[in-house]
Amino acid sequence: DGGITQSPKYLFRKEGQNVTLSCEQNLNHDAMYWYRQDPGQGLRLIYYSQIVNDFQKGDIAEGYSVSREKKESFPLTVTSAQKNPTAFYLCASSMRLEGNEQFFGPGTRLTVL
């Protein structure tokens, strides 16, 4: 089955610790994305990558970092510099051409204690 996997589904961390969220896709998509969702709000773009070894900041990149060493993988690190990291994080992928729909993973709910 083709799709996007995110792990873990729930994640708890102590304040001040870095944490890495996993995102893997087997759809052969070039582009991948990370979004953050807070209660009652829409999704906001953190980082995106259109090709391996290249990525760009989105609207709310501060306190986050990413890597794109493989086409299938786009991990997101939430650093201790992120002031309010508790949120629902969604990963997506798409074909690179403009206007293509994005396919989403099941999300990771991060709670920082």
Next chain:
Amino acid sequence: AQKVTQAQTEISVVEKEDVTLDCVYETRDTTYYLFWYKQPPSGELVFLIRRNSFDEQNEISGRYSWNFQKSTSSFNFTITASQVVDSAVYFCALSEAYTGANNLFFGTGTRLTVIP
């Protein structure tokens, strides 16, 4: 700057009623794409439809229909004969071609509750 407004935060309907979810957008781009996604309680977003700015034809897919009107910058979504399984948060989103990337800008969503 682009903007997507979903003014209806929450809507409740009784099963079998029709319901329309509103979406108004702003963009300076002449080429853009509009999307609707469904987010059930599980959290994963499910793609429903995409429209490009040059295609104003309305579309129907089963109980779902979409009304795209450039004159009012709206892309509304109607569910006919609603069912309990339609209960979810629905997001409207915009992608602008000039950015060269396929990034989506989302509205804040409308939570639909269908009461049995």
